[in-house]
Amino acid sequence: MKVAVLGFGTVGVGVYEMLKSADGLEAGPVLVRAGKDDAPFKVTSMEKIAQDPSVDAVAEVMGGVEPAFTYACCALKAGKHFVTSNKALVAAKGPELAKLAAENGVGFLFSAACGGGVPFLHNMALAVQSDEIVSVGGILNGTTNYMLDNMQSSGLSYADALSDAQKLGYAEADPTADVTGLDALRKIMLACAVAFNALPTEGLLNEGIDSFSADDVAYLRSVGLTCRLIASGGKNEDGSVYAYVEPVVFPGSAAECSVLKNFNMARYNGKNSGRIVMIGQGAGRWPTASAVLRDLSDISCGRRVMMKPSCSVVSANNASCCHSYLVRLPAGEKLDLPIESCEARGNACYVRTGNVSVKQMHEKAAELRQAGVQVFFAAIGE
Numbered sequence: 001m002k003v004a005v006l007g008f009g010t011v012g013v014g015v016y017e018m019l020k021s022a023d024g025l026e027a028g029p030v031l032v033r034a035g036k037d038d039a040p041f042k043v044t045s046m047e048k049i050a051q052d053p054s055v056d057a058v059a060e061v062m063g064g065v066e067p068a069f070t071y072a073c074c075a076l077k078a079g080k081h082f083v084t085s086n087k088a089l090v091a092a093k094g095p096e097l098a099k100l101a102a103e104n105g106v107g108f109l110f111s112a113a114c115g116g117g118v119p120f121l122h123n124m125a126l127a128v129q130s131d132e133i134v135s136v137g138g139i140l141n142g143t144t145n146y147m148l149d150n151m152q153s154s155g156l157s158y159a160d161a162l163s164d165a166q167k168l169g170y171a172e173a174d175p176t177a178d179v180t181g182l183d184a185l186r187k188i189m190l191a192c193a194v195a196f197n198a199l200p201t202e203g204l205l206n207e208g209i210d211s212f213s214a215d216d217v218a219y220l221r222s223v224g225l226t227c228r229l230i231a232s233g234g235k236n237e238d239g240s241v242y243a244y245v246e247p248v249v250f251p252g253s254a255a256e257c258s259v260l261k262n263f264n265m266a267r268y269n270g271k272n273s274g275r276i277v278m279i280g281q282g283a284g285r286w287p288t289a290s291a292v293l294r295d296l297s298d299i300s301c302g303r304r305v306m307m308k309p310s311c312s313v314v315s316a317n318n319a320s321c322c323h324s325y326l327v328r329l330p331a332g333e334k335l336d337l338p339i340e341s342c343e344a345r346g347n348a349c350y351v352r353t354g355n356v357s358v359k360q361m362h363e364k365a366a367e368l369r370q371a372g373v374q375v376f377f378a379a380i381g382e
């Protein structure tokens with residue numbers, strides 16, 4: 001199967017190099033921007049790729065919704081299989097692409113867009129054929145895991161941990177999507193689409209790690225807890241879907257605490273299989289390129305569907321998921337939620353709430369911040 005590659009950056013170079021020696025796959029033309037076609041294999045016209053009868057599949061690794069979406073439609077309408085590592089594209093346009101792929105009898109897979117090298121969506125797409133998935137989630141952002149691990153194990157400040165992650169190439173020059181939880185949120189949207197045949201695009205909640213401080217690290221250490229950024233998705237009893245991202249504090253014995261550096265830990269709960277956990281590199285040239293190649297090999301073996309053409313776009317319902325939360329507030333600040341305990345530390349107090357809905361907690365934090373109050377909160381995990 002001859003594969004054209006769109007984009008020749010971190011992942012694109014990896015995909016192109018791996019294609020050269022992959023069994024049953026062949027490297028085709030690589031789409032680059034005008035003026036960057038400094039080698040015979042580099043081309044600047046998507047139309048030419050779509051019209052090339054020797055190209056069987058297109059791997060999009062450019063990023064962004066446009067022109068990636070236009071190019072995806074062009075490839076699918078021309079009868080080329082389409083594989084992407086681009087979570088922004090699939091979160092925004094996945095159901096449209098799934099329908100177009102089905103109409104044209106070709107494959108559309110996007111394993112690399114969630115979990116990098118971890119075969120999370122790949123395994124789940126197989127599991128949904130024979131089992132009912134009840135919940136999905138885990139540590140889906142390597143940059144924030146690297147920062148949290150470094151802050152907690154080496155005592156780095158938030159700013160130093162971020163600058164370290166940027167120097168190592170884990171965080172983007174603009175790390176906003178990582179630290180606010182938006183990147184992990186897009187990934188849990190895709191996981192829900194694969195697991196529940198429903199892509200939640202509204203009512204989503206994301207709390208990142210941008211209000212986590214060295215003082216919080218000291219407090220958590222003193223009470224034997226470790227913080228991780230966790231994405232969660234699942235089915236509510238009424239059949240609606242929940243999807244949110246928030247920090248969670250775990251006791252040291254929890255599996256999440258042993259996920260170090262920039263690693264991911266993705267999990268799903270099957271009604272019959274129980275809890276399945278996968279740990280591996282969630283980003284980087286080679287792990288991500290390996291996931292793109294896995295999708296291409298899947299297509300050549302006849303596995304073509306990850307998001308069904310019937311996938312619906314839904315609003316997430318986060319009102320019936322409840323946890324106890326740990327909330328840091330300035331000393332003396334009131335928290336209008338059920339309170340179990342409160343511990344003063346310097347100018348701050350750490351409050352443990354009773355059972356509170358995810359929606360209620362996120363809304364309460366937003367309300368306090370609106371009033372200028374600095375807050376950090378994390379669900380208390382088991």
Ligand SMILES: NC(=O)c1ccc[n+]([C@@H]2O[C@H](COP(=O)([O-])OP(=O)(O)OC[C@H]3O[C@@H](n4cnc5c(N)ncnc54)[C@H](OP(=O)(O)O)[C@@H]3O)[C@@H](O)[C@H]2O)c1
Pocket residue numbers: 006007008009010011012031032033061062063064067085086087088112113116282283284285288
């Ligand atoms: N890096 C990772 O570890 C990782 C992991 C999982 C998923 N992903 C996803 O994979 C995608 C690519 O990421 P990356 O890290 O490889 O990004 P990158 O290093 O910035 O590479 C993107 C490449 O695409 C090119 N490009 C962008 N728009 C183009 C256009 N209209 N025509 C031709 N070329 C174009 C860029 O060219 P210019 O340099 O000229 O702009 C660049 O060479 C993103 O969707 C990202 O979210 C990345």
